[in-house]
Amino acid sequence: MLFLMASAVHAEDGSQLWLRYASNPQSATVTANTASPTVAIAIDELKRYYRGATVSLQKDPSLKPEAFAITTTAGGQVTIAGGDDCGLLYGAYELLRQQATGGVHAIETAPRFALRLLNHWDNLDLSVERGYAGKSIWRWEEIDGDQGQMSAWMQQHVEQYCRANASIGINGSVLNNVNASPNILTDAYLKKVKVLADAFRPYGIRVYLSINFASPMVLGATATADPLDASVAKWWKEKADDIYRMIPDFGGFLVKANSEGQPGPGDYHRTHADGANMLAAALKPHKGIVMWRSFVYGANHKGEDRVMQAVSEFKPMDGLFADNVILQSKNGPLDFQPREPYAPIFDNIKQTPQMAELQITQEYLGQSLHLVYLAPMWREFFGFVSPQLLTGMAGVANIGDTDGWCGHPFSQANWYAYGRLAWNPDLTSEGIAREWLVQTFTKEKAFVDAMTEVMMSSREACVDYMMPLGLHHIFKFDHHYGPEPDGFKAEYPLEWCPVYYHKADEGGVGFERTTKGTGAVKQYRKPYSKLYNSLKTCPEEYLLWFHHVAWDYKMKNGKTLWQNLQAHYNRGVSEVERYCDVWQQMRPYVDAQRWQHVADLLDTQLDNAREWRKVCIDYFGGFVAPSPALPEGRE
16 A cells, blocks of 8 residues: 555656646736736746736835735735835745645735845866765856857756745855855856846846955966055956946855965955955945955964854954945854854954854755754754844855755755745744645645654754764864764864864863863853853753863763763664654655655665764773663664
């Protein structure tokens, strides 16, 4: 019976994402009081997929830009009012989402953040840094910049990319890696960028570019990249003018400077403000922005705790940046770990606009091989950093050219959840998970309930089988996949080595960041500075982040630290074992192709979780006096 039921479900590769709208044999009547390419898309989507009789699209200047309101009548008439054309498009996709998830109802909503961007770490050679779903979808050789055309493959993928992003309210795309090639600013590539910008525009998506700070020098136009050199400022101004002649709504530049070997103003003994403001001056006549990343550590902070360096670097410059500069900071102070406390830079920068950078691609969370739903992690961040303090959101994309876009079918949920939270950070993780499951798989309650629970618990399970109780950055070098708590290489900076972060010895384990150690706790606002400083009051999920703790330290449950560490690793493995069992029961509800794909990936995740447990318990156990081991669960 199970085989027959599973076979009856149409097999597919996941390329439709959550946009699985059933075509309406009798198209809806859709009218509008305005016309534009954007409104035409809204009308087309509704005519093809809305199963009601009539929809009226009405531009309403009383609503804010991008905002929309849906109203209904007892007779089934639906009106979508939008503050602008993009608002009407977002309203159309909201109506289709409501239809797919449970029923049409009235709503009025506006985006919380003005900037809701995807950051693609895509390189011009089509590789994707920290990308786990194939190569870049930007096949530059298939874009004819002179003719303004794309290949059929590109046209299909760009259209689906734009539809997906518009359906969740994403309004900007940084096309290339923050470790940027200067060649992106050559005329040949800018013509290709224009082709993409023209395709994105009707969907309300603006194009941005990551830039290499030394571009004018590397491209041979100047002898230096010193931001205070007049020839450098002139080159950037002329380059900005050229870009805006081709792309009038170009968004601006994203900059990684003086970080991990990237060039920047520090190479000339200039400040980040000097560099950012020079670029900002070039962009300001066109209303463009500079997003300057605060992910800076190393050269100027020898011996300083890495998690403190962003505040040390940027706090003295607060208020010195031009008004079209935004500081872009990762959600945590280290580097997208499975769990980190929030980044204290959000407490310390008061006069410079900030945007939060989240990582959708699972660099440190099993990449595209593990089912780990990230919305609970992001909601955790918003519990500490008020959305009101932020100008925008940036999400490091998990998109590639594989058939299913994201490698793991459930990794699509993280792209979806990012967009929904960037629109409204008050949405619940569970509500978003249910929306995505219903639209992506089935409305069957047994499936949705079971897999919502799996998704909601998956991030905590990942923390348990990788780095519980505040352990962090004990991954293998370079690729950050798999455990290596004994990792040390003399040729690497110490702050890239796992042993630097856990500091395990016979006396205990953990990084002392209290006032008795590096003092990192002092960068946090009250009450967290005091809370984290005390071993007694520090939340146990951050314990080893802030404290070096004895192996026999008694924790809140009365058991020792070592016993608790073992228990977490065992629990993490047990959870993945349970996910495998649950997924077996989901077979009747999922097409055979995706069911098998997820089943295979869960088997891989279970093997990996067991490896993490064994490697970490064996390694850390070498520092601990012999004690009874806790049972590991089934193998």
